[in-house]
Amino acid sequence: MTNQNRRDFLRKTAATTTAASLLASSRFVHAQDAAAGTTKSPNSQMSVAIVGVGGRGGSHISAMLEADGVNITHICDIDAGAGDRRGKLIEEKQGKRPIFETDLRRVLDDKSIDMVTIATPNHWHALAGIWAMQAGKDTYIEKPVCHNIAEGTALIAASRKYDKMCQVGTQCRSSQAIIEAFKFMNEGGIGEVKFARGLCYKRRKSIGALGDYAIPSNVDFNLWSGPAQYTDPRLTRERFHYDWHWQRQYGNGDLGNQGPHQTDIARWGLGIDTHPTSIISYGGRLGYQAEKKDPNYVDAGDTANTEVTLYNYGDKSIVFETRGLSVDNSADTEINRLFDSTSGNKIGVIFYGTKGYIVQREYSYCVAMDKDFNQIRDFKGGGDHFGNFIDACRRRDRNVLNADVREGHLSAGMSHLGNISYYMGENNHASVDELQAAVDGIKSLDDNAATLERTVKHLTDNGVDLEKYPISLGPHLEFDPEAEKFTNLEAANPWLTREYRDDFVCPTAENV
Numbered sequence: 317m318t319n320q321n322r323r324d325f326l327r328k329t330a331a332t333t334t335a336a337s338l339l340a341s342s343r344f345v346h347a348q349d350a351a352a353g354t355t356k357s358p359n360s361q362m363s364v365a366i367v368g369v370g371g372r373g374g375s376h377i378s379a380m381l382e383a384d385g386v387n388i389t390h391i392c393d394i395d396a397g398a399g400d401r402r403g404k405l406i407e408e409k410q411g412k413r414p415i416f417e418t419d420l421r422r423v424l425d426d427k428s429i430d431m432v433t434i435a436t437p438n439h440w441h442a443l444a445g446i447w448a449m450q451a452g453k454d455t456y457i458e459k460p461v462c463h464n465i466a467e468g469t470a471l472i473a474a475s476r477k478y479d480k481m482c483q484v485g486t487q488c489r490s491s492q493a494i495i496e497a498f499k500f501m502n503e504g505g506i507g508e509v510k511f512a513r514g515l516c517y518k519r520r521k522s523i524g525a526l527g528d529y530a531i532p533s534n535v536d537f538n539l540w541s542g543p544a545q546y547t548d549p550r551l552t553r554e555r556f557h558y559d560w561h562w563q564r565q566y567g568n569g570d571l572g573n574q575g576p577h578q579t580d581i582a583r584w585g586l587g588i589d590t591h592p593t594s595i596i597s598y599g600g601r602l603g604y605q606a607e608k609k610d611p612n613y614v615d616a617g618d619t620a621n622t623e624v625t626l627y628n629y630g631d632k633s634i635v636f637e638t639r640g641l642s643v644d645n646s647a648d649t650e651i652n653r654l655f656d657s658t659s660g661n662k663i664g665v666i667f668y669g670t671k672g673y674i675v676q677r678e679y680s681y682c683v684a685m686d687k688d689f690n691q692i693r694d695f696k697g698g699g700d701h702f703g704n705f706i707d708a709c710r711r712r713d714r715n716v717l718n719a720d721v722r723e724g725h726l727s728a729g730m731s732h733l734g735n736i737s738y739y740m741g742e743n744n745h746a747s748v749d750e751l752q753a754a755v756d757g758i759k760s761l762d763d764n765a766a767t768l769e770r771t772v773k774h775l776t777d778n779g780v781d782l783e784k785y786p787i788s789l790g791p792h793l794e795f796d797p798e799a800e801k802f803t804n805l806e807a808a809n810p811w812l813t814r815e816y817r818d819d820f821v822c823p824t825a826e827n828v
């Protein structure tokens with residue numbers, strides 16, 4: 317973009333923002349009209365707007381095209397190119413092109429819309445969802461449902477205040493395989509179960525060097541930035557879309573990307589209906605110097621690609637392990653047996669029972685094993701998570717939702733709490749001995765020392781020189797699940813929310 321173009325672009329954006337702010341103030345009128353939502357007959361047509369039509373938005377479109385009695389009447393994206401591509405595709409399949417808008421607030425001002433689905437980057441989820449519910453729309457919001465704890469609480473409050481359905485995009489909640497595996501587990505199939513380990517062993521290569529990159533000309537960067545900072549307008553990462561996941565202003569690393577599926581399954585399976593009472597993380601963004609064969613290489617991401625988080629829930633505990641480097645030929649003997657694989661990604665949850673294991677290996681596949689790793693059962697079958705949302709909207713019954721916003725908040729919250737410990741300890745570089753001493757002191761149902769040992773081996777196997785690029789150790793944080801406050805470290809509490817830009821302030825639960 318030339319300087320002249322950029323100035324024009326900024327002027328245009330400022331004008332759009334002012335107009336949009338005026339639009340925003342009228343949304344509350346609609347909220348009064350629509351708060352009382354009425355039951356729709358199973359055959360009545362419903363109108364849906366899809367917000368964010370990039371990667372995941374494509375799945376929202378497919379699901380809504382397949383749903384009976386649903387018309388995609390609007391799509392919204394700050395990237396006009398994405399809007400055009402998706403608009404054409406929908407027109408081909410549906411026979412009618414949806415209205416395209418770049419500003420969500422314009423979409424929400426249309427009273428004819430019943431449902432809004434949101435597949436924007438994470439930093440937009442809560443604000444977009446709250447605006448949508450204030451405007452009287454039922455919402456389906458991608459995981460993680462919020463970017464911080466306060467946003468999640470506000471979303472729950474909005475859903476209750478405006479009596480709107482708010483389904484979270486943790487589609488495993490609708491998976492028959494998982495539902496049946498949990499039935500087997502709850503009937504005692506693997507004995508008593510108090511501990512689960514979530515895994516995101518998912519290879520993530522470097523997203524490119526930290527730098528100064530131009531914003532693509534077809535996007536509205538002010539709107540894209542929304543509740544996050546506006547970076548002047550330059551990018552520090554090479555690729556505009558998707559790689560924001562690894563920049564903490566917008567994304568939440570893989571603990572908050574893949575994590576909310578598995579933290580959700582772990583919590584659901586163990587029957588935990590609250591936040592943890594203590595949390596500690598260790599990890600780092602490690603291994604990219606070895607990958608690039610450049611000791612001075614600095615990757616543009618600032619979230620951990622290696623992170624182990626321990627969550628204590630009193631008599632139960634969960635450990636979540638994130639690994640972004642290669643797990644091929646790893647020496648994780650037990651995990652390899654549980655996943656029946658020595659190479660490639662391993663994404664799932666292991667439940668440890670006194671008589672065996674349940675392993676969620678895929679979205680729609682679980683196995684039960686005895687203590688000697690012999691398979692005793694398997695469970696197959698997916699589900700229709702969007703269909704479940706639509707059904708709940710028609711019936712106007714929140715209890716029908718498989719993934720109500722409160723579940724999404726508790727599970728996304730696990731990612732946020734883990735990341736707060738990591739971010740706070742980021743500069744606290746620890747030797748392996750220091751890490752060992754720290755985890756030895758943590759009450760957990762895991763073998764903390766063994767998990768640390770495997771993590772260290774994984775890093776050194778991937779060429780990480782831990783003397784030069786050490787692991788960071790976060791503080792052990794104590795949390796009051798009811799008050800949603802840290803109790804042993806006041807400095808941690810500001811991390812439960814963020815500073816918002818004017819025009820994009822996410823309301824709190826009290827003022828939603």
Ligand SMILES: NC(=O)c1ccc[n+]([C@@H]2O[C@H](COP(=O)([O-])OP(=O)(O)OC[C@H]3O[C@@H](n4cnc5c(N)ncnc54)[C@H](O)[C@@H]3O)[C@@H](O)[C@H]2O)c1
Pocket residue numbers: 367368369370371372373392393394395398418420435436437438440458459460485486487539540542556557558559573
């Ligand atoms: N449930 C799942 O299995 C699953 C899978 C993949 C992604 N996701 C989630 O979906 C979300 C999107 O991920 P993605 O991989 O598609 O990212 P992406 O960057 O490919 O797509 C995001 C899209 O949102 C648009 N956008 C950004 N701000 C917007 C705004 N204010 N209004 C309208 N559009 C806006 C972007 O231009 C882009 O087209 C993430 O939160 C991710 O965690 C969920």
